[in-house]
Amino acid sequence: MKQISSRFSIAVHVLILLAVSPKECTGDFLAASVNTNPVIIRRIMGMLKKAGLVDVRAGVGGASLRKEPSQITLLDVYRAVQVIEEGQLFNFHDNPNPNCPVGRNIESALRAELTEAQSAMERxxxxxxxxxxxxxxQ
Amino acid sequence: MKQISSRFSIAVHVLILLAVSPKECTGDFLAASVNTNPVIIRRIMGMLKKAGLVDVRAGVGGASLRKEPSQITLLDVYRAVQVIEEGQLFNFHDNPNPNCPVGRNIESALRAELTEAQSAMERxxxxxxxxxxxxxxQ
DNA sequence: ACCGTTGTAACCATTGTAGTTACTTCTTGA
DNA sequence: TCAAGAAGTAACTACAATGGTTACAACGGT
Known part of the structure; x- marks a missing residue:
C-alpha cells in the first residue's frame, strides 16, 4: 500500500521552521533540521515558491514565508507539493468492457462517491x- | 503523485457484478467484464474472501456475496483490498534531527491532524x- | 478420470519516490 | 571585480508498489 509522499510532512516541517525561526533559513540549515539531503529541500522549496507560500532568494540564500502562518492551511501545502492531482486521489481501472452494463455505469456513480470522500479529507x-x-x- | 490502487475500484465493480448477476460468476467472466487479467481478479477475490465479503469455490468455480449488498460499505472494500494500512495514508519523513525543537515536536501534532483528515475520508x-x-x- | 476453475509462484515493465553527485547560475560582500 | 556561498537543476541510482503475464498445482463436480 503506497502512501502519500513524505514531501507533504517535510513541507509542513519547513514552513513551521520558517515561521518560528528569527532569521532566514538556508536550504542546508533546513535539510539538517529535517535530516535529509539539501536537494530534497530545494525541490520542495521550489514547489512552495511556485505556490506563492515562500520567498526564496538565490545567491545570498535564505527563505521566508510569504503569507502569515495563520493564512497557510495544510490543504495549501498539500496542493503545493502536488501530493495528488486535484480530485485524483483514487485510481480507476479504465477501459471496462463496454458490453458490461455494470462497467458502463459504475464509473460515474463510484467516481462521484470517491470525490466526495476525498473532499471530506481536504476540507x-x-x-x-x-x-x-x-x-x-509551544 | 501516486494514487490509491485501482484494486479498490475493481473490487467495487466485482461486488456490484456479484450483487446484480443472477448466476454465480467465474473469475474469467469477472475479468472480461472489468477488462483485465483473470489473475488480477483472483488476487482481489482472495482479499475480499479473506475479509469475509465473498465466498469463492475452487474447483467448480463461481463466487457469491457473503453479505447483503446493503451491509457492505465502501470502507469495508477499501480495507479489504489493503489500499492503505489503517491510519497510514500519509507518509512521514522519519528521523528528524533530534537537536531541532520543531522536529522533535512536529510529528505528534501533525500526525494527529492528518489522522483526523484521513478519518474524515473514511467516515x-x-x-x-x-x-x-x-x-x-438502475 | 476429466475438465474447468481457483490458488499461487515467478517474472517483467512501468512508475513514483528518495537520495546523491555534480554542475550552473545568482547575489552579495570583501 | 571577483571569490564565496547558496539556490536551481540535470542526471543518475536504488527501491518499492503496481499491473500484467505465464505457468502450474490443487480442487471438485459431472
Missing part, C-alpha cells in the same frame, strides 16, 4: 493552519 | 453501501 486539511500547529507545541 | 466511505451504488444507476 479537514483546509481547517488547520500552520499557526495552529505551532501553538500546539 | 464518508463508510456511509456508502454497494446497495446504494447499484440503485444509483
Amino acid at each position: 479537514r486539511l483546509a481547517q488547520v493552519t500552520v499557526d495552529q500547529l505551532i501553538s500546539r507545541f | 464518508r466511505l463508510a456511509q456508502v453501501t454497494v446497495d446504494q451504488l447499484i440503485s444509483r444507476f
Whole structure:
C-alpha cells in the first residue's frame, strides 16, 4: 500500500521552521533540521515558491514565508507539493468492457462517491493552519 | 503523485457484478467484464474472501456475496483490498534531527491532524453501501 | 478420470519516490 | 571585480508498489 509522499510532512516541517525561526533559513540549515539531503529541500522549496507560500532568494540564500502562518492551511501545502492531482486521489481501472452494463455505469456513480470522500479529507486539511500547529507545541 | 490502487475500484465493480448477476460468476467472466487479467481478479477475490465479503469455490468455480449488498460499505472494500494500512495514508519523513525543537515536536501534532483528515475520508466511505451504488444507476 | 476453475509462484515493465553527485547560475560582500 | 556561498537543476541510482503475464498445482463436480 503506497502512501502519500513524505514531501507533504517535510513541507509542513519547513514552513513551521520558517515561521518560528528569527532569521532566514538556508536550504542546508533546513535539510539538517529535517535530516535529509539539501536537494530534497530545494525541490520542495521550489514547489512552495511556485505556490506563492515562500520567498526564496538565490545567491545570498535564505527563505521566508510569504503569507502569515495563520493564512497557510495544510490543504495549501498539500496542493503545493502536488501530493495528488486535484480530485485524483483514487485510481480507476479504465477501459471496462463496454458490453458490461455494470462497467458502463459504475464509473460515474463510484467516481462521484470517491470525490466526495476525498473532499471530506481536504476540507479537514483546509481547517488547520500552520499557526495552529505551532501553538500546539509551544 | 501516486494514487490509491485501482484494486479498490475493481473490487467495487466485482461486488456490484456479484450483487446484480443472477448466476454465480467465474473469475474469467469477472475479468472480461472489468477488462483485465483473470489473475488480477483472483488476487482481489482472495482479499475480499479473506475479509469475509465473498465466498469463492475452487474447483467448480463461481463466487457469491457473503453479505447483503446493503451491509457492505465502501470502507469495508477499501480495507479489504489493503489500499492503505489503517491510519497510514500519509507518509512521514522519519528521523528528524533530534537537536531541532520543531522536529522533535512536529510529528505528534501533525500526525494527529492528518489522522483526523484521513478519518474524515473514511467516515464518508463508510456511509456508502454497494446497495446504494447499484440503485444509483438502475 | 476429466475438465474447468481457483490458488499461487515467478517474472517483467512501468512508475513514483528518495537520495546523491555534480554542475550552473545568482547575489552579495570583501 | 571577483571569490564565496547558496539556490536551481540535470542526471543518475536504488527501491518499492503496481499491473500484467505465464505457468502450474490443487480442487471438485459431472
